[in-house]
Amino acid sequence: MLLVLAATAFLTIFLALPLAVVFAEAFRQGLRAYLSAIGQREVLSAIRLTLLVAAISVPLNVVFGVAAAWAIARFEFRGKALLGAFIDLPFSVSPVISGLVYVLLFGAQGWFGHWLELHDVKIIFAVPGLVLATIFITLPFVARELIPLMQSQGRDEEEAARVLGAGGWQMFFRVTLPNIRWALLYGVLLCNARAMGEFGAVSVVSGHIRGLTTTMPLEVEMRYNEYDYVGAFAVATLLALLALATLAIKALLEWRYGDEIAAHAPGGH
């Protein structure tokens, strides 16, 4: 009982209260001020950019995550441990460092900076840099979700499909994918939340060019630093809503398909 109380108090102080503050500050000067803050050109551009970055990086991570999880769960090969470590790297490295690495590679003074300048390709302080940094940061989400599940499911069903006459793609779309669909959706959800909410790495490669390279989290910071509290918190409410929606769908998935997500598969055995 005491433990429950402590947990509730903890959650209130560290989660519910800040959330309330975000909304309270955003609506401090009324609904009109809130709406006009959100309707600003820069804010709309930040929303568009955030959606664009997520729309590119999430599908790419799905493809990479499924391929990597499949390779790790199904095959023995040299460098398998290395691949696993590589997938975990973004979790263990500070996002700021991740961003910095891209600056060192593609920035004006970076390894490929000169070549990129010659060919008029902009990566750092431009949208490609944001996408690259986001892909790197969200790399583990899909793969890490799928690997334990695919390992526990084993390859029997896929082999059965092969022997029954299914080609490689038929096997994938009729057996592999249906077996991992809910875990995949779960991974996509977390990946998307992180892609839209990422600050550190994106901040380093963005250059904070208003209306061009600022995503929503960056917009929040810039407005806050400019003492535009209503504007900052108004954008923050959108991110908070994203978080709440993510949380709700995540809870729904866990409740409905928990056994298929948590790597112990029902039936079959």
Place this chain on the structure above:
Amino acid sequence: MTLELSHLSRRFTDSAALDDVSLIIAPGEFLALLGPSGSGKTTLLRILAGLDYPDAGTVQLDGYDFLAAQAHKRKVGLVFQHYALFRHLTVAENVAFGLRVRSRKARPSRAQITERVKQLLKRVQLDDHGHRYPSQLSGGQRQRVALARALAVEPDLLLLDEPFGALDAQVRVTLRRWLRELHEDLELTTVFVTHDQEEALELADRIAVMNRGRIEQVGSPEAIYQQPATPFVCEFIGKMNKLPLTYANYRLSAGDWVLEGDPWNGRHTNAVAYVRPEHLSLGGADTEPGWVARLRHVYLAGSVAHLELHVPSIDQTLEVDVAGEDVTRLGLQTGVELRVAPRNAIVFALGEQGSDAPPEGRWVWQP
């Protein structure tokens, strides 16, 4: 369709799973691959299914290269030990899978597929379970769904991997009989893997006994049981009394049991004899070659009695099977002293590696 496997070898990183295996599988036969775990029997099955490939050797189907065809083009039905049913599909959808994935040209119409699935489910006695999911079925039912699914594609060759391994004893026996009847019905060439000798002896037309990646013996269940070809088969199939022999005065012997007529004329002095419990006679005359033994235990198991006799002269315990009624007729009580003599034995001349390696000679001994 005759399958001819010649000189198949398959190495995994740490061990040889198959070591120069050759075997001919005749059309319509029911063949068991029998062996302990790690003997290579499942590897052999997976190679036939197209899920694994040998490092060396060939498999020919009526003269064509069987290995060149990929798994999904072989017309093979495979039933996995743990069924491997598609968990997200219903029973009917599972059975229909092999037909649905066919190219449009070869695919039967929707109505034909439904009809075929219905027939197959009826055949495996699951007519009214088509709409259920695998997780809602018992082990025996799942196994039958797996079989129906494998049969749906009308395979030329049916492969079963430990088909009854995960079932409890009673279901196992029922399903075994049923499978035998099904085979007689379909006359489909069937290869099944098992570590259970009883299963192999009861079901199969022929048995290939495997050990350490090699085939030790291929033959009918009777031949495997009555005329084991190697020490391994002796020790693996049924019960055997193992008697190390010594060589002296130009004869092999184990204590008072002297074997006249050494076929090797003393070339092999390291030999071992195997005698089945039912091939030991009790209470014979003193002139027969045999031992004096003391009866230690009598286990009366209905019609048969299992006796445990100790032979002091070779300090070995022998197992002897007699008819249950003989226990009272011969006055077999614990502690009694009596003569015991082999009626026949199989003697192997062993090389330096002992009974693990193929024997250097085999001799069917009779008094």
